[in-house]
Amino acid sequence: MEFLPEILEVVKKEITASGNLKDSPLAVLLLSDKYDSLLSEEADRIRREVYSDEVYLRGLIEFTNYCKNDCYYCGLRKSNSNLTRYRLTEEEIISCCKTGYELGLRTFVLQGGEDPYFTDEKICSIIGSIKEQYKDVAVTLSIGEKEKESYLAYYKAGADRYLLREESANPLHYAQLHPKNLNLERRKECIKTLKEIGFQAGGGFMVGTPHQGVEEIIADLNFLYSLSPDMIGIGPFVSNPDTPFAHFKSGSVELTLRLLSILRILFPHALLPATTSLWTLEPSALQRALKGGANVIMPNITPKRVRNNYRLYPGKTNTEKEAAQTVAELVSIISAAGYRAVSSKGDVRRI
Ligand code: 5AD
Numbered sequence: 001m002e003f004l005p006e007i008l009e010v011v012k013k014e015i016t017a018s019g020n021l022k023d024s025p026l027a028v029l030l031l032s033d034k035y036d037s038l039l040s041e042e043a044d045r046i047r048r049e050v051y052s053d054e055v056y057l058r059g060l061i062e063f064t065n066y067c068k069n070d071c072y073y074c075g076l077r078k079s080n081s082n083l084t085r086y087r088l089t090e091e092e093i094i095s096c097c098k099t100g101y102e103l104g105l106r107t108f109v110l111q112g113g114e115d116p117y118f119t120d121e122k123i124c125s126i127i128g129s130i131k132e133q134y135k136d137v138a139v140t141l142s143i144g145e146k147e148k149e150s151y152l153a154y155y156k157a158g159a160d161r162y163l164l165r166e167e168s169a170n171p172l173h174y175a176q177l178h179p180k181n182l183n184l185e186r187r188k189e190c191i192k193t194l195k196e197i198g199f200q201a202g203g204g205f206m207v208g209t210p211h212q213g214v215e216e217i218i219a220d221l222n223f224l225y226s227l228s229p230d231m232i233g234i235g236p237f238v239s240n241p242d243t244p245f246a247h248f249k250s251g252s253v254e255l256t257l258r259l260l261s262i263l264r265i266l267f268p269h270a271l272l273p274a275t276t277s278l279w280t281l282e283p284s285a286l287q288r289a290l291k292g293g294a295n296v297i298m299p300n301i302t303p304k305r306v307r308n309n310y311r312l313y314p315g316k317t318n319t320e321k322e323a324a325q326t327v328a329e330l331v332s333i334i335s336a337a338g339y340r341a342v343s344s345k346g347d348v349r350r351i
Helices: 004-015 025-031 036-051 090-102 120-133 148-157 171-177 184-197 214-227 253-266 276-281 285-291 323-336
Strands: 054-057 059-064 107-112 138-142 161-163 200-207 231-236 340-342
Touching: 025 214, 025 253, 036 253, 036 285, 054 323, 059 090, 090 107, 090 120, 090 323, 107 120, 107 161, 120 138, 120 148, 148 184, 161 231, 171 184, 184 200, 184 214, 200 214, 200 253, 214 253, 231 253, 231 276, 253 276, 253 285, 276 285, 285 323, 323 340
Parallel strands: 054 340, 059 107, 107 138, 138 161, 161 200, 200 231
Antiparallel strands: none
16 A cells, blocks of 8 residues: 555556445545645646646536525525525626636536526527637536436537536435435436537536545446546535535545545546635635646636525635636636646547
């Protein structure tokens, strides 16, 4: 267990093995801080080999905070009455894109709760308008579980990427995080379908959700390994007082950073964002995430008027800032960390 490359070989084999992994080298690696600097250096070496020093910015547009689901961890859950609900119009969304485009952003991420108001027709119309006005941008969707026909329609309308975190690849743990009407099998099916259709697709999970232990994390690594995702989103769970998980503590920033490095080593080609929840809990973690394998950041370009209502969890930073200021600050953080914010679509570099 002393020499990192050897450990990582073991880890790569283990990830596809089954059985009890609680005492495995991978578990030891996850639970110890002993290898953190080695992991981070190795992750950086690999990311530079594949993506050089480029960091991609994605303009995040949180276009609806209505949600028909009731996930126990999320502030957008339908039972949360402490939230002012909003929807952006197509015009407002396009206006966010205009601002973002002028700031150099070349990917727009449309993220929202599962809101039936936004029919496939409306979503396709929004995608179509963005792609028609801006020929050199990518559109990423993050709008949850849909039928295959809907995913196909979005793809045909021009959407390039789709983010759908599995949240937990362990069925028991999944059931501890979600109400009974949601199930892991369907979620995994959706992610696989998205890949088959041709989206750059990705999964991911929160670090430190209630009842998550090292075995649950290994289940996620295992699932992701079999999926071979283009993108992986992980961030610490942030305890939200407006949810049934109010009394649980937030996840660990250190473990999230360690996992980001492990993910970069296991998935050299993945687009790996330093997510908002990470820098919400610890602003300085953004630089550390970049130095340890992350290559994507998602500045929030949602109109200020509604931004504070997209409250997955409390304490979200930048709710008072104009998009221009957010982007400028991120660009300088990126260069201070030794990387380059580039104005490109930033597609995945597949093997
Ligand atoms: N803390 C951290 N992340 C959260 N998400 C939802 N609620 C929380 C929370 N309380 C994450 C989920 C979802 C993504 C959009 O935000 O993983 O997929």
